[in-house]
Amino acid sequence: MALRSLFSRTSLAGLSAASRTSSCLDSKALGLAGLAQSRGLKTASLPDLPYDYGALEPAISGDIMQLHHKKHHQTYVTNYNKALEQLHEATLKGDVGTVVKLQSAIKFNGGGHVNHSIFWKNLAPVREGGGEPPHGSLGWAIDTHFGSVEALIQKMNAEGAALQGSGWVWLGLDKETKKLVVDTTANQDPLVTKGATLIPLLGIDVWEHAYYLQYKNVRPDYLKNIWKVMNWKYAGEIYQQECP
Amino acid sequence: MLPSLAKKQTSQFDTRRRASKVVAYFGLKPPPYQLDALEPHMSKKTVELHWGGHHRGYLENLNKALAKDDVLYSYTMDELINVTYNRGNPLPAFNNAAQVWNHDFFWESMQPGGGGIPELGLLDQIEKDFGSFTNFREKFVEAALTSFSSGWVWLVLKREEKHLAIVKTSNAFTPLVWDDIPIINLDVWEHAYYLDYKNERAKYVNTFMDHLVSWNTAMGRMARAEAFVNLGEPNIPVA
DSSP, X not given: XXXXXXXXOOOSSSOOHHHHHHHHHHHHHHHHHHHHHHTTOOOOOOOOOXXXXXXXXXXXXXXXXXXXXXXXXXXXXXXXXXXXXXXXXXXXXXXXXXXXXXXXXXXXXXXXXXHHHHHHHHBOOGGGTTTOOOOHHHHHHHHHHHSSHHHHHHHHHHHHHHOOSSEEEEEEEETTTTEEEEEEEETTOOGGGGOTTEEEEEEEEOSGGGTHHHHTTOHHHHHHHHGGGBOHHHHHHHHHHHOO | OOHHHHHHHHHHHOOTTTSOSXXXXXXXXXXXXXXXXXXXXXXXXXXXXXXXXXXXHHHHHHHHHHHTOTTGGGSOHXXXXXXXXXXXXXXXXXXXXXXXXXXXXXXXXBOTTOOSOOOHHHHHHHHHHHSSXXXXXXXXXXXXXXXXXXXXXXXXXXXXXXXXXXXXXETTOOGGGGTOEEEEEEEXXXXXXXXXXXXXXXXXXXXXXXXXXXXXXXXXXXHHHTTTSOOOOOOOOOO
């Protein structure tokens, strides 16, 4: 339930003071969410990481994973819930001005929540299959569309490195044409903003907070290394759901 | 032209083989203080990486782009930004040019022992346009905390409306393209504060306001701006 998800498993030594204060904030967020839920509003909650914070080393450091999950993603969740509350009130009151004004906060924080929830599932520790190339129908589709997995990786890395500012680079599936696409989105826009029929298979966060502590400004190194912990199994499952 | 004559001329004046291939149109301006002068509010590591890595990177990419372009290389920086902005449809060189300008402006908007409040004409104008300095500071911090992308926060003097305003821009955009006159700016790209403050942007912004912002520079810029924008008669008390 919501409570359990706020105390994610971590392998880092003990709960530091910093994380203790964050749990206090989390309980405030829980209080707010609880209030909204009692009114029938389905609020968002921070999903558990399916692995420990340090499990993706050395590709992505434990420090980054902890900050990224516990601080950044949690902030998106908290602010989305806040904006949702405000939107609910404004809708009930018929306050169109406020409804429109809240759109950017909902898109940003909601998008951040959606994108990061997919992102955690896109990654896996090496001992759980992270980095293993795709098999089955997805592997075959990649070879058909891009020539090889290496070519796909190169394309995604090039687009990710060239992205100005903050955003995401995606491997997506167009569920109408059944074709694989590589695309980027700015800021926290989900992939669906680039095409209503696009389903994300893999996404790479190229916001600086995703890599700065470890890779500094060398985004290409981060992009090269993240493939070592890429969870192709997850992508394959989504693909097979849409293209059985 | 006789072919033999042409050949002789080119071989006499052909220095291409000897000349180096390096061309540099813009140079990297260092901050007006030592790289560790902003400690402990902005660490030496951050300034070294921000100026030496990011800022230098934009500059080198800009020079590379200009080396390949027969028209753009001839502009000054300000002109270049407006030309590459291309009235809202930016050319690829815009990002690099604008980011070089933005970062130059940023280093100069800070100083060791900065912070506090401005004086004289700038303070008067802030109080006129925002009610009080406290209100301005609140609004500036709020703007910095509510940006939904990488970008910058600016205090500008609006040319048409003839008053100060706080403006948020995303990625590389600069109020220069709207012909407004910037007075100070603050980099809210994550790389500007992540090493020192991690995700705590509020701490970074407050530290900037309390310890880093150079009101001296801002007052100089404001004085210069008043040469271009008529802010009306000064309020001289009558004896």
